[in-house]
Amino acid sequence: MTTNTAVRFEPASSSPATIRVASYLRVSTGRQAESDLSIPDQRRQIERYCAARGWTIVEDYVEPGSSATDDHRPAFQEMIDAALAPPPMFSIILVHSFSRFFRDQFQFERYARKLAKNGVQVISITQDWGTTR
Template sequence: MAEAVRAALYLRVSTGRQADSDLSIPDQRRQAKGYCAARGWEIVSDYVEPGASATGDRRPEFQRMIDAATTKPPTFDVVLVHSFSRFFRDQFQLEFYVRRLAKNGVRLVSITQELGDDPMSNMIRQIMALFDEYQSKENAKHTLRAMKENARQGFWNGALPPIGYRIVLAAEQRGQAPL
């Protein structure tokens, strides 16, 4: 009888606000447990990254997981994520880490984007990663635009604007120079 596949769960949300709402990470964990149970996989560890962007690799739990995956022998066979965007939102770095894991016999598996190990599946993963990267950059652009507009209008929940922003609207309306 073959040994059970040993899985490490990687659960992540992008912002502290998402982590505080405590909805996505428990849902990711529930879906991952169900996925593993349906396949007879053993969950040997989980790595939770609340409020960390996947545009870079400066994520403590991510690095701890990569270290465990690249030890000889690795402590697990599969890194299981809800979607590839939970692992990375940068196509180049996603591929870098997928290959680094593969060199040690560890696979990256997505619950919602099931792919094989053949060349066509690799190409599809790379295309999906490009879309994830594009979406991340678009979201950042729109968020920054909204933050600038909120700062311009002084909508910071009655508080002073963040460092680097000035309140200009009221002064401009009175015909005075901004602060």
């Protein structure tokens, strides 16, 4: 007796979509630019961090010689505009430390909430704030 049994093949599970990252690199002083917080050093550390996780950097936003005490920073504003455009071209803004993004905690939280509403998260490679990624 032969039994015809339909066999259903599931496609091989593909890897999850690549996480797309924007790096934000900033120094406020010439002294920082020459020390271990230099733009090239921040970039190298962020590239290693992404490589270890299989993340892809899709854009670098570089702000040499700008203070993070306010949001009057051209590269910062360009990055925020890109992050808030539907759909955003990246889901993570990666910084060396949160102070690179904003020094004022209230302003940091304001931007973080605004970005989160569009699915974008701010993550530091040196400070863990209980992120989900």
